[in-house]
Structures are given as structure tokens and as C-alpha cells.
Amino acid sequence: MNTPSPGRANLNPLGWINPSLLKQLMLPVVSLWVACALLATSAAYLLAGRSTNTSFDRLLADDAQALSAQLRWNDGVASFAASKETADSLVFDSLSLSHYSVHTATGRTLMGDMHLEIPEIEARTDPQAIFFDHTGRRSHTPLRVVAQRFQPSPGDEAVWVVVAESKEKRRQVKDEIATAIFLPALIVGFFIIPLFYYSIRRALSPTRQLSALVVAHGDDNLSPLPVEQVPQELRELVAHTNSLLQRLQASVSEQRRFIADAAHQLQTPMAGIRLLVGDMRRIQKSDPTQPMDAEVLAQLDEVATRGARMVKQLLAFARVAEDSAAEPEVFEAVEAMLEPAARWRSLALTAGKSLELENHTDPKREFMLHGSPVLLGEVISNLLDNAIRYGGPQIKLRLHHHDSTLIVHVQDDGPPLDEHARSHLMLPFWRGDHGQPEGSGLGLSIAQRIVERLGGRFALVERAGLGACFEITLPCEVRERPAVQARNTEHG
Structure with missing residues (x-):
């Protein structure tokens, strides 16, 4: 060439x-x-x-x-x-x-x-x-x-x-x-x-002035452009540009906060790994013939597993925007949520809990979404994982619809959440006082971002007698199913 x-x-x-x-x-x-x-x-x-x-x-x-x-x-x-x-x-x-x-x-x-x-x-x-x-x-x-x-x-x-x-x-x-x-x-x-x-x-002089203002902004200046002296024909463009700058500033601030929080969260498992490795090296140096301490190895494995889980959650949290920006596909939402839910039933039984699946959607209709079915499955997996780890013994995944809106509830019968937990539950890296250190505090944030990018709403709702109940509403495109394949309502 x-x-x-x-x-x-x-x-x-x-x-x-x-x-x-x-x-x-x-x-x-x-x-x-x-x-x-x-x-x-x-x-x-x-x-x-x-x-x-x-x-x-x-x-x-x-x-x-x-x-x-x-x-x-x-x-x-x-x-x-x-x-x-x-x-x-x-x-x-x-x-x-x-x-x-x-x-x-x-x-x-x-x-x-x-x-x-x-x-x-x-x-x-x-x-x-x-x-x-x-x-x-x-x-x-x-x-x-x-x-x-x-x-x-x-x-x-x-x-x-x-x-x-x-x-x-x-x-x-x-x-x-x-x-x-x-x-x-x-x-x-x-x-x-x-x-x-x-x-x-x-x-055209206002357009040259506007161009000079945009050029003068630079990479670190994301303040809105003035609209007072802008001609009427350009005000919509400037308003849209200001909206983009505002979203970009919010995104940059979120990324910086995410990086700072991620670095802070990774310090704990990294410090634990260094401390345990240091103990093992001192023991090995004082007596090379002494075998490895099983308790120290178990603690090291626990800390490494927690660190690996946090890294995985961090990557999933950062990947939501990238995967959502990719070319979307049209998929059936009910099937995308029931498929990963079935896999979590055995994990719930292993943890001594029951997982009940209820599908009350019309079997003659298809509820189509534009996006990634893998990411929507990740939402259900995160919610069921949280319910199995921190919720009560009875867990339920319930699907129904109102016209073309698909409504999903993931709930458990654990102790009710207090007001402080409800107000902080969706924040990245926030973890409640449940005494289990392996969580990263990112699962619910990941679920919320995915649902919102699909055009839906993700919220924590209050239900009497329930510990936590998460509600997902997704506006769908409803189609008649060509060959009726009834989805039977499952009860675990």
C-alpha cells in the first residue's frame, strides 16, 4: 500500500x-x-x-x-x-x-x-x-x-x-x-x-461569535453557551448544545465519582490481600519447613474472591453504556427475563430458600423491546442474587402487563427496609448493614441503568408484609404471536 x-x-x-x-x-x-x-x-x-x-x-x-x-x-x-x-x-x-x-x-x-x-x-x-x-x-x-x-x-x-x-x-x-x-x-x-x-x-457574525465560544470552551469547560445574543434561528441549536453539554458534564462527573469510588472500594480487598500475603511471607521466612496456614489461605481466598467479584461488578457497571450504545436488536422481553430466572431456582434451593416464578402475561402476545436481551437478563440476575443473599426465605418473580406496558416485580418476605436504606439503596457502592462484606454495592445501580436505557422505570416500592419489592415497568411493542405457544404460569 x-x-x-x-x-x-x-x-x-x-x-x-x-x-x-x-x-x-x-x-x-x-x-x-x-x-x-x-x-x-x-x-x-x-x-x-x-x-x-x-x-x-x-x-x-x-x-x-x-x-x-x-x-x-x-x-x-x-x-x-x-x-x-x-x-x-x-x-x-x-x-x-x-x-x-x-x-x-x-x-x-x-x-x-x-x-x-x-x-x-x-x-x-x-x-x-x-x-x-x-x-x-x-x-x-x-x-x-x-x-x-x-x-x-x-x-x-x-x-x-x-x-x-x-x-x-x-x-x-x-x-x-x-x-x-x-x-x-x-x-x-x-x-x-x-x-x-x-x-x-x-x-453571520453571531455564528462566528458562537463558533468562537464553542472553541474557547475547551475540554474542561462544559458550561452552557449564552443564548441572549443568539439569533432566533440558532437558539434551538444552542439550547440543544447546552443540553448536550449538561448531560456530558453530568456524565463526566459521574465517571470521575465512579473512578474515585471504585479505587476506594478496591483498596479494602487489595490491602487485605497484601496483609495476608505479608503474614504468609513472614511465617515462611521464619520457618521454611512449616506448612501454609490453612486459616490464612482461606482468608486469602475469601478476600481474593470478594475482589474478583467487585472487579466483575465494576466492569459490568461500566459496560452498560457501551453495550447500550451498540446496535440494538429486537427481542421478546418475557423470554429474556424468564430464561435467567430459571437458573437461579437451584441456587435459591442451595441457599435454603424458595424461588417462585409467576407469569401472568398474555400467551398470545409478544412483548418486544429494542436493546440487549443479555443486559435485561443481567437485571433479573442482580435482583435475584440480592434477594437470595440478603432477603427472606420466600422469593417471588412476578410478571404481568397493562396494555403494552410490561410490569415485573422481584420481592422477598425478609425484614422491612428502613428509611435510610430505601434512600441510599440505588447509590453506587452503597452497602447496607447486613454483615456480609462480599457485596460491591453496584448490583442495583447496574439494574437501574439498564432499565432506564431500555426506556423503562426501575423503583423500590413498599408492599405490606414484604422486605424489599423492586418494580420494573417496560413500555413494549405488542405483537400477536404467529403460532400460539402458551407460557404456563410456574409456581416453585
Whole structure:
């Protein structure tokens, strides 16, 4: 595999597709303005061209009408009454030289420019004015031509009045109009685009300030961001960020407290192991032939077992968040809780206690959860373990449901808990005055965290005549069981 050279810059070939927010806002605004300016200028230019052509065509038609007013017919023969100077003045144009021709349909010229030869109109007989473009055969100049046929009566000689002018003046007028339209738009653009830029940049200044505040926070500063000066559009983002910071601060504080408590709790078994090992080394050093003291070995095994159990509980407590963050699976909650409970029945009998399992859920329904069935089984195991170690002789695991909510009770008939024990029972590393040192005080905390991550509620409830009763409520997705497999209610 090829590795990049250390001295070569790490260029991002896709960096150009991730412009700044300012550029992302400026690009559509400027593009829209440019498109509108070009569209407006083009439309104005086209409309100006049409208006210019229409106006000049009317002037040409007026010139043709002025020339036709000088026509006379005597006995059907056409003649032109005015002189050439008068005819030239009638079609005079200061912008460009006009050409005209007055001739009969048979080709006899009455007046005008003898060099104007336009055969396209000779076959026409309608009296309406005809406009068309033509290129002069001698000058090769583009011309705009109007031609109109005059014949007062069928017996009179037909006369064509033709007036032509160069199209150059039309182009000049259109260019002047386009310049008059485009230049102001261009000048306005020099003011509008910078105004867009500074307006958007000013509007984005709160986001830059917010980014600076986030960067300035660092790893140890998890205080909430100020929302007073934040625009309305960003307040929801800042509020959500503050909520995340608050949860992160609580999580960091919990982790630090957990590490400190874990280190404190591990000191006791570690100190006991060191003390017992030290005693064994002193005895062995004073008399190498003396066998190991069985009582010391038993104490060492007890302390090591307690330490190993505490390490296991610590790992389970820390693993809850990691396992819950993994990809959840859909599982049947009742089966996930009954499966580990059945294994604890033999352990209860070994301890001289009875474990009764009652399943009152509808056997035709499945109660589905999204999460880890292993972790939910760990909850039941922790509760049953506590009940067997510290509870009364009669232990009961009871399952029932209310609509789609699954309700679980783990209870025993031991002595009732006092108010101090009830208020501290869920705290990590808290252990009651039961005289058994092997507990770590983490089992109930682990169970509570798992249930809450499954979207449920874990609580200690008071029941008359019971020592401890833990209630788990889990909102489930209820499905009809495809093939009915009734779960029989078990009584131990």
C-alpha cells in the first residue's frame, strides 16, 4: 500500500465542494441578481429593438405616403408632380441617407434613385404597405424597405412607391438604448453586490461569535453557551448544545465519582490481600519447613474472591453504556427475563430458600423491546442474587402487563427496609448493614441503568408484609404471536 510522503501536503480534493456559509449564501444571491440583470437587459434590448423597428417602419411608411401624394393620373397615365428637390426633401433623414424610387408596374421610372432595383415586389398587387429587408446590389448595405402599390382605378397605370434606408441607424439606436439600460444596472451592481456581501457577513457574525465560544470552551469547560445574543434561528441549536453539554458534564462527573469510588472500594480487598500475603511471607521466612496456614489461605481466598467479584461488578457497571450504545436488536422481553430466572431456582434451593416464578402475561402476545436481551437478563440476575443473599426465605418473580406496558416485580418476605436504606439503596457502592462484606454495592445501580436505557422505570416500592419489592415497568411493542405457544404460569 502506498503511503503519502511526510513532506507532501495533505490536500483534500473534495474541499471545494464544502464552501463557507458566507459563500453558500452569496452564491445564490449573486447568481440570482446576475441572472435577473441579464434577463432584464436582454428583454429590454429585444423590446427596444421591436419598438425601434416599429417606429422607423412607421416613418418609412409616412415617407412613402408623402411621395404618393405627388402622384397624378391623366387619362390613366401616371406622373410625378413635384421636382426632384422636393421629393428628396420629403424623404430626408439626418441620421442616414434614404433611397426612394417611384416607378410604374411596367418599369417606367417617375422619380427617385435609379440604382434602387428591388425585383421582389414587382409581382405583388395588394395595396397594403410591404416591409422587408434587402441588401443593396452595389453598396452591399443592409436596407430596410417599404413598398406600396398605388392604382386609383383599374384603368389607371399602377405605380410603386419604394423607400429604403440603411439598417445601421436602427442598430445604433438599439445599442444606445441597451447601453442606457445595461450601464446603470452594471453600476448598481457595484453597489448591490458589496452590500449583499457585508449584509450577509454582518448577519453571520453571531455564528462566528458562537463558533468562537464553542472553541474557547475547551475540554474542561462544559458550561452552557449564552443564548441572549443568539439569533432566533440558532437558539434551538444552542439550547440543544447546552443540553448536550449538561448531560456530558453530568456524565463526566459521574465517571470521575465512579473512578474515585471504585479505587476506594478496591483498596479494602487489595490491602487485605497484601496483609495476608505479608503474614504468609513472614511465617515462611521464619520457618521454611512449616506448612501454609490453612486459616490464612482461606482468608486469602475469601478476600481474593470478594475482589474478583467487585472487579466483575465494576466492569459490568461500566459496560452498560457501551453495550447500550451498540446496535440494538429486537427481542421478546418475557423470554429474556424468564430464561435467567430459571437458573437461579437451584441456587435459591442451595441457599435454603424458595424461588417462585409467576407469569401472568398474555400467551398470545409478544412483548418486544429494542436493546440487549443479555443486559435485561443481567437485571433479573442482580435482583435475584440480592434477594437470595440478603432477603427472606420466600422469593417471588412476578410478571404481568397493562396494555403494552410490561410490569415485573422481584420481592422477598425478609425484614422491612428502613428509611435510610430505601434512600441510599440505588447509590453506587452503597452497602447496607447486613454483615456480609462480599457485596460491591453496584448490583442495583447496574439494574437501574439498564432499565432506564431500555426506556423503562426501575423503583423500590413498599408492599405490606414484604422486605424489599423492586418494580420494573417496560413500555413494549405488542405483537400477536404467529403460532400460539402458551407460557404456563410456574409456581416453585
